Amino acid sequence: MxxxxxxxxxxxxxxxxxxxxxxxxxxxxxxxxxxxxxxxxxxxxxxxxxxxxxxxxxxxxxxxxxxxxxxxxxxxxxxxxxxxxxxxxxxxxxxxxxxxxxxxxxxxxxxxxxxxxxxxxxxxxxxxxxxxxxxxxxxxxxxxxxxxxxxxxxxxxxxxxxxxxxxxxxxxxxxxxxxxxxxxxxxxxxxxxxxGNDALATRHTKRALRAPRHEHPDIERELQAELFESDEKVRRMTAFLNRSEDRRART
Missing domain, CATH: 3.90.226.10 (2-enoyl-CoA Hydratase; Chain A, domain 1)
Structure with missing residues (x-):
């Protein structure tokens, strides 16, 4: 280079x-x-x-x-x-x-x-x-x-x-x-x-954005299916729910 x-x-x-x-x-x-x-x-x-x-x-x-x-x-x-x-x-x-x-x-x-x-x-x-x-x-x-x-x-x-x-x-x-x-x-x-976002979710979102119209909505289903099985999805959603619980507890 x-x-x-x-x-x-x-x-x-x-x-x-x-x-x-x-x-x-x-x-x-x-x-x-x-x-x-x-x-x-x-x-x-x-x-x-x-x-x-x-x-x-x-x-x-x-x-x-x-x-x-x-x-x-x-x-x-x-x-x-x-x-x-x-x-x-x-x-x-x-x-x-x-x-x-x-x-x-x-x-x-x-x-x-x-x-x-x-x-x-x-x-x-x-x-x-x-x-x-x-x-x-x-x-x-x-x-x-x-x-x-x-x-x-x-x-x-x-x-x-x-x-x-x-x-x-x-x-x-x-x-x-x-x-x-x-x-x-x-x-x-x-x-x-x-x-700050999940790298795999970002990559999959970019892939869906670039896909031709005829691939939708099938491409979202398959990419989302992979994300639904990821450990990072569980970690991030658990952290979100815990933060929500903490906020409710303080009010």
């Missing part, structure tokens, strides 16, 4: 990954894609919450145009960025994207792959690919309709419109806005809430 393309901070229950190509405005190149694959391999083997972020001025300005210009049909069929973003989206534990500044093109598509997105007021997010003679092909055409609805996704992708932070929260692309100097703390606060 390249320490230059991706800076990694590891904790017991989370990893913070910072996109780190400041000289290229964090443009997503092959080196960064390789680093993301390496990170995914680590999180698949040892599931933890992932926080992914960039700098104050730019999350990721897009894919590396110099590399894109040289790619041809066979490169498109390899789905270089899309494959990495699918892998990120399929990580067992939640992925939190903390966005500031520009998140454009491939940078926006990386953000769409996260389960939770929060932003600073300077966010500019959108997909201007058609202005460069290509299309958004790393997940935007199917993730964005799920996130924002078909009408809004169509407007963004067909016009190349870029949203600011207030528009992004109104359209449902992000869930909250924080001053940049509080953004990472807000991401950690989300990770703290996740860490």
């Amino acid at each position: 390249s320490a230059e393309a991706l800076l990694i901070e590891r904790g017991d229950d989370r990893i913070v990954a910072t996109l780190n190509r400041p000289e290229k405005r964090n443009a997503i190149d092959q080196e960064m894609i390789d680093a993301l694959h390496g990170l995914c391999a680590e999180l698949e083997a040892e599931p933890r919450t992932l926080i992914i972020t960039g700098s104050e001025r730019v999350f990721a300005a897009g894919a590396d145009i110099a590399q894109l210009r040289e790619r041809r049909a066979e490169d498109a069929r390899r789905a270089i960025n899309a494959t990495a973003f699918i892998r990120i989206n399929e990580l067992p534990m939640p992925v939190i994207a903390a966005l500031s500044g520009h998140a454009l093109g491939g940078g926006a598509e990386l953000a769409y792959a996260a389960d939770l997105r929060i932003a600073s007021p300077s966010l500019k997010i959108g997909n201007p690919e058609t202005g460069l003679g290509i299309m958004a092909a790393a997940g935007a055409t199917w993730r964005l309709p799920e996130i924002a609805g078909h009408a809004r996704a169509s407007e963004l992708l067909l016009t190349g419109r870029v949203l600011d932070a207030d528009e992004a929260i109104t359209w449902g692309l992000v869930s909250s806005i924080h001053p940049f100097d509080e953004l990472l703390a807000a991401a950690h606060a989300l990770a703290d809430r996740i860490a």
Whole structure:
């Protein structure tokens, strides 16, 4: 894994990954894609919450145009960025994207792959690919309709419109806005809430959220059946009931 393309901070229950190509405005190149694959391999083997972020001025300005210009049909069929973003989206534990500044093109598509997105007021997010003679092909055409609805996704992708932070929260692309100097703390606060819950229940909830409509409600039944047999379910519910008893005894 390249320490230059991706800076990694590891904790017991989370990893913070910072996109780190400041000289290229964090443009997503092959080196960064390789680093993301390496990170995914680590999180698949040892599931933890992932926080992914960039700098104050730019999350990721897009894919590396110099590399894109040289790619041809066979490169498109390899789905270089899309494959990495699918892998990120399929990580067992939640992925939190903390966005500031520009998140454009491939940078926006990386953000769409996260389960939770929060932003600073300077966010500019959108997909201007058609202005460069290509299309958004790393997940935007199917993730964005799920996130924002078909009408809004169509407007963004067909016009190349870029949203600011207030528009992004109104359209449902992000869930909250924080001053940049509080953004990472807000991401950690989300990770703290996740860490306070049962890890298996969290993983199963994410799996159900990602499942196609035709798998529901069968998938919930099977995942819940496994959780109903877990020792952690009994421990947590017993603790809850004991706390309730204590509260009643004090009143």
